[in-house]
Amino acid sequence: MRLALLAPLPPLQNGIADYAQAWMTAVRAAGVEVVVPPQQQGQWDTADAGFWQGIDGVHAELGGGRGPEFLALEQLRARFPQLPLSATVHDPERLVWRSPSLPRGPGRWLAAAPRPLPQLLALSQDRRTLARERALARRLDALVTLTRSGGQVLAERLQVGADKVHFIAHGNGVFAPQALPDTVPLQLLYFGFLYPGKGIEDLLDALARVRRQRPDAAVRLTLAGGSAPELAFGRRGDYVAGLRERARRLGIGDWIQWRLDLPAAQIVPCVQAHHAMLLPYRDSKKLALLGRMRGTSGALSWANACGRGVIASDARAFAEEVSHGNGDVFAQGDSAALAERITALLDAPARAAEWAAGAAALGQQRQWPRIAARFAALFASLQEGRR
The missing domain is CATH 3.40.50.2000 (Glycogen Phosphorylase B;)
Known part of the structure; x- marks a missing residue:
């Protein structure tokens, strides 16, 4: 299986980039070929037919206020209706929380302004943003959350069936145990x-x-x-x-x-x-x-x-x-x-x-090999379902 990953990656300094790097390494070790799509000016290139024709599924990491992954999922669903699409949602109960499109005119200035102006801009656009989130959620094949309560609130807010939302905990590395320090303080x-x-x-x-x-x-x-x-x-x-x-x-x-x-x-x-x-x-x-x-x-x-x-x-x-x-x-x-x-x-x-x-x-x-095996099984089931 050849899977495309839409996610921030190091050297970006944020938790989702760190997670995505560890996730990719583990899922590759589980037997899934994971590739990173090309980008154009900070956005994912979803129009490169030569690349996407060789892809069996797409998985995205959504969260941290980022919009490129959300936009790419919208575009891919429109262009490739049969392509299995899934996403891990790091900040449920929403997918993206603010408009994924770059504002124009005064909105562009507000988006880059000091707090609280960017948050106020997100609030003013919220009804349209939520409608887009719900529309995309209905068209995705699977949503993954890292906590059970996150899955529950996500399904309720985005109005999707609970069977579409999967709880797969945050993976962690495998390290030798070490006793607690035996000294004060x-x-x-x-x-x-x-x-x-x-x-x-x-x-x-x-x-x-x-x-x-x-x-x-x-x-x-x-x-x-x-x-x-x-x-x-x-x-x-x-x-x-x-x-x-x-x-x-x-x-x-x-x-x-x-x-x-x-x-x-x-x-x-x-x-x-x-x-x-x-x-x-x-x-x-x-x-x-x-x-x-x-x-x-x-x-x-x-x-x-x-x-x-x-x-x-x-x-x-x-x-x-x-x-x-x-x-x-x-x-x-x-x-x-x-x-x-x-x-x-x-x-x-x-x-x-x-x-x-x-x-x-x-x-x-929650060691990564166990978590990665669950993701690999999920992707195989989505691919079979699309067939």
């Missing part, structure tokens, strides 16, 4: 791209609260991840410098280690050098006007792969993802609640070992 890790919306400010506030309550507590936090991510709605100033200044003002600078732009080869040792990972994400209040995000996090998949528990907010579908004995959940934006979770781990460090065992078991279930 308690080593906590935030891992992922650093940008507003990840709740990192709440994490710093929580750590400051722990320090005020327990000045002699043995706690250290590592902030690790990409410092210059590709963002759909742009960025505001030097975000990392703002975090450093916030930590200094809160008096916790000496409790924090920075590991920015961590090389891929150092991710596993970094994660395994800690007792637990913290994911304090916040759902965007502006995006909440358009729908509910019920996706997951690539950082959480790294925690599972490395056998480390997670303290996560209840944003996205984290409550579902951290329901396997692999961590704990707190209310997003509630730094006091997060501080309580950290203090509880200080008082009962054995919980980190329990979470680690739960994470390792989940990580084994």
Whole structure:
């Protein structure tokens, strides 16, 4: 089978590009020939008949506010009615969340303007965008979500049959297990791209609260991840410098280690050098006007792969993802609640070992070879169905 992949790929700096690269490697190892179509000026070239005549199916990675993959699926369905088309939806309950077409006139300026103008533009176009999303969803052969709750809200919002939506969890790598650090202090890790919306400010506030309550507590936090991510709605100033200044003002600078732009080869040792990972994400209040995000996090998949528990907010579908004995959940934006979770781990460090065992078991279930085999079976069934 020859499958075309429509997705952002490295060197783009975002989580979906990282996922797509790992996904492509795993699916190729499962026996599917995966090829990347040609592009023209940042858009997928769907008019190259010589390329598309040799394709047995197309799979897209949708999310992150990107429009090229959505537009390509619309064009391919119009040009090749019998070609099996599928997509993984990273940010359900919507496919694209904002108009996939480049605005004209004043709209073009608004799309590139500072926040909140791009979000307001997306809101003004929402009814037409949702109609296009529903039309495309009905014409796709399969939709994949990385969480069960994401699949449920996607089917309801896009008005498609539940049998068209498939839950296939985020895959993770296969790595040798490593025991938890057996020394103090308690080593906590935030891992992922650093940008507003990840709740990192709440994490710093929580750590400051722990320090005020327990000045002699043995706690250290590592902030690790990409410092210059590709963002759909742009960025505001030097975000990392703002975090450093916030930590200094809160008096916790000496409790924090920075590991920015961590090389891929150092991710596993970094994660395994800690007792637990913290994911304090916040759902965007502006995006909440358009729908509910019920996706997951690539950082959480790294925690599972490395056998480390997670303290996560209840944003996205984290409550579902951290329901396997692999961590704990707190209310997003509630730094006091997060501080309580950290203090509880200080008082009962054995919980980190329990979470680690739960994470390792989940990580084994979600190893990329198993996940890729499910995708390969799905593509074979779609191809057979089109025949």
